[in-house]
Amino acid sequence: STANAYALTTAQIAALETRDLAAMATASVAVLATTQVVAFGTTQIQALTTDQIVGLRSSQVAALSTDQIVALSSTQVLNFSTANAYALTTTQVAALETTDLLALSTLNLQALSTNQVLAFTTDQIVALSTAQIVAMRAVQTAALSTNQIVALSTRQMAALSTANTTAFTTAQIAALETGDLDTLSTVNLQALLTTQIAALTTVQIDALLTSQTVNLLTTQVVALSSAQIVALTSTQTLNLNSAEVSALLTTQLVAMETDDVVALSTSNLLVLSTLQVLALSTNQAQALTTVQVINLSTTQIAALATRQITSLATSQVQALGTAQLMGMRTAQFASLDSWQIIALSSAQVAALGTSNVAALTTAQLVALETADLVVLSTVNLQALATSQIVVLLTEQIAALTTLQVVGFSTFEVAALSTAQVVALSTTQVQALRTEQVIALQTLQIAALTSDQVVAWTTAQAQVVGTAQAAALTSTQIAALETRDLASMLTSSVAALSTTQVVAITTAQVQSLTTLQVVGLRTSQVAAFTPPRWPI
Structure with missing residues (x-):
């Protein structure tokens, strides 16, 4: 009877044959005191039936020694009630053999407290099945130590649910090995909170697969720090989608290495807002390939600061399309240095608008090659101010076509220096309109050569x-x-x-x-x- 069972001494308990112990009623085993339970030998523990195991009281389970816990068979552990599982001490949990732990039902695993979960050894963590990993409650996942997180296998990481993933603390996120992080599915990756994204180390960022970086949500991209942006590889940058690129903060863009800027696809460059374009450093602007420059929209070109314009290499300037040049603001065009002006092709010069030409500085005008100057339309030449006309070199004046000379306004003709007048060829002189002749100053008339007068x-x-x-x-x-x-x-x-x-x-x-x-x-x-x- 239960009374008889309770009356047994510890010595008597220890002397029980395993067959006799297994024959005891479940109720009789359940009434045993904790001191009696502790007296069980390991072979006696292994002899306990399923019903007897299930019938154990929480206090009895908690009283089991580590040797007794180790002696439990997988079948016995499998038949634990949730109350049994919850009753285990942290020392007992740590003593469970991996095969026994693997036998723990998902229901019983979920019943474990966070302290019990934290008691798992790294070997036990590795032994958990994917079903057990998925079954873990969010609070249990969040309770795992960094060592336990590191112990997770790629198989286990791949099995995580979004609930598990979002439960990770920032410290746990930072502890994830790159190989484990790479196994995160798109769904799990997108489930990460922005605080978790921000917790990723630069090494982890660098190790992300392109298939992962391309699937980051825009809110997650915005959460990346400057250091994380720098950690992105050129391949990762190349594979960013347009939504991610357009979501980048100006501080993030500035932080990008020039190699990463160069890696941006032309379609991704095109989605940059004017504020993003304006944020590019001079080094980044100068690093753009000619293909990238060609594909910038006129709006983006117009958004560039003068510091960015002056940083452009001559090859980049030569790559600018006629529409891009015409779309430049006067301040931008005026900021081009002499070498950039020299780099302009005749086709580019021919496409300039009157506002571009009117914005040319004296240094820029002087830098224009004669081959480029002669393609300026008469309308553009007429847009030149007298202050611009007077700085033209004599060789530039001499290179002008008769149509260009004829196109000069009377004010422009009157502004010519005597040296410029002398530089006119006889053909150019003959081409002057009568209004232009009337506009000549007396000093200009006196400067004409005999050949010009003859003409x-x-x-x-x-x-x-x-x-x-x-x-x-x-x-x-x-x-x-x-x-x-x-x-x-x-x-x-x-x-x-x-x-x-x-x-x-x-x-x-x-x-x-x-x-x-x-x-x-x-x-x-x-x-x-x-x-x-x-x-």
Whole structure:
């Protein structure tokens, strides 16, 4: 009876044959005192039946020695009640053999307290089945020590549920081995909280598979620190999706290594906002490949700061499309240095807008190669301010096409220096419109070479004003074609000084029209000497 069982001494308990102990009623075993239970030998423990094991009281289970716990068979452990399992002390839990622990039902495993879970040895952790791992409650998962986390196998990590994953503390996350982290499914990875993402070490970030980085949620990407961003490999960066790239904070972009910036696909670069583009460092901007530069939108180009523009290599400048150049702000265009201007192709220069041309600094204008200058449209040339015109080199002036020269405004013509005027070819001089000739200053007229004067057309000579005529040198007067002198206004001929009149050749005198002769002043007539009388 139960009373008889309770009356047994510890010595009597220890003397019981295993067959006799197994024959005892479950109720009789259940009434045994803890001191009696402790007296069981290991063979007696192994002889306990399933019903007897299930019938054990919590206090009896808690009283078992570690040797007795070790003596339990897998079948006996399998038949533990949840009360039995919960009654185990942390010392007893640590004493369970791995085969016995593996026999623990998922229900009983879930019944364990966090202290009991924390008592698992690393060998026991490794022995847990995937079913047991999945069955663990979130609080149990969170209770695992870093050593226990490290002990998890890739098989176990792959079996984790999202509930398990989200239960990890930041310390546990940081303790995960890279091989284990790589086994996380997309679902589990996306289940990680932003605080957990932020807890990943740079070594772990570097070890993430591209299939994992490409599946990070935008909120998770934003949670990455600058150090974690730096840890990304070029391959990982290359495989980021457009949503991830567009979600990057400006501080994260700045933290990216140049190799990673270069690794960004053209489609990913295109999704960068103007604020993100503006955040790129000069080193990052300079590191962009020509293919990347070509694929930047006009809006992105226009968003670049002048510091970024000036950092562009000549090869990058040469890669800019005509639409990109035309879309540049005046401040951006004005910031280009001489080498960048020289790097521009004729096609690029030809595509410039009037605002671009008007923004050119004197240093930039001087840097323009003649081959590039000659492709500027007349509209663009007219957009140049007089302050820009005067800095053009004489060789640049000489290289202008006649169409470009004809396209100069009268203000631009009047702004030419005497050196620039002298640089004009006879063909360019002949191309000048009559309004342009009228706009020439007296100093410019006086600077013309004899060949340039000879190149005048009669139409040009007809519009020479009195002040311009008076500015002609004796050499220029003598060089005038007879037809040109004859086409000059009567008032302009009358404005010639006696010194200029003396320079008129006999042939020129004979070409004077009647009106021109009639209009001569007496002092001019007196200056003529035979045989150069104008009669």
